[in-house]
Amino acid sequence: MTAIVQNVVTSGVFELDGGSWDVDNNVWLIGDDEEVLVIDAAHDAARIEDAIGERKVVAIVCTHAHNDHVNAAPELASRTGAPILLHPEDRVLxxxxxxxxxxxxxxxxxxxxxxxxxxLKVIHTPGHAPGAVCLYAADLGTVFTGDTLFNGGPGATGRSYSDYPTIRKSIQDKLFVLPEDTRVNTGHGGGTTIGDEKSGSAGWD
Incomplete structure (x- = not known):
């Protein structure tokens, strides 16, 4: 069976630098009837586990370590026995x-x-966070970008441990080299394609 992509939207609060914001997060499940990989265990471990069902969880992958992307990861790991994987440069977050x-x-x-x-190939894309990564599934024609690239431009860089020139370089050098018809599945909101974002990138500055 070919792997399929499932989306679970969970809601909670993003907190950083003394501020808090209500957010809806995309949790992505990639797998088949037997096993699944979870990208960004956000807010609600029970709801994510319901979507997993009886399948084996091979890993819980964190695109970065902002609290709204990892706050349910330990509980989900405890429920499923799956390892949590994170880029070491995001350990500070x-x-x-x-x-x-x-x-x-x-x-x-x-x-x-x-x-x-x-x-799924891990692509280190710092900028939104120092250890931010994207996951590229060539066979699915899809890249999971966390908060690095959205429909309409780069992720936010106005808070601690983020940097706008760095995220621009990450997107230009690491993501815009992917096929233009690659589907972009983001950490929040609707998706886009690499081609659409390339064509609009001249207006980002």
Whole structure:
């Protein structure tokens, strides 16, 4: 069976630098009838577990460690026995939310994860957060961008540990080299394509 992509939207609060904002997060599940990989366990472990069902969870992958993307990860890991994977450069943000629970493994640029016979390549895309990553599934024609790239432009860079020139370079050098028809599945809101974002990028500055 070819891997399929499922989307679960969860709601909660994003907190950083003393501020808080109500947010809806996209949680992505990639897999088949037997196993699944979870991208960004946000807010509601029970709801995500319901979507998983009886399938084995091979990993809980964090695109970055802002609290709204990782706050349900330890509980989901406890419920499923799956390891939590995070790029080490985002440990500083992870510790703001989970100081007493470390991730189980590290993500690295160029690393490949496999679920249901489908490979996902880890692409380190700093800027929104120092350890931000995207996951590119060539066989599915899809890239999961977390908060690095949205429908309409780059993710926010106005808070601690973020940098606008860095996120622009990450998108230009790491994402815009992907096929233009690649579907972009984002951390919040609706999707887009690499081609659509490339064509609109001249107006970002």
């Amino acid at each position: 992870w510790d703001l939310t989970h100081a007493d629970r470390a991730p189980d493994g590290e993500l690295a640029d160029g690393q490949e994860l496999t679920v249901a016979g489908t490979r």
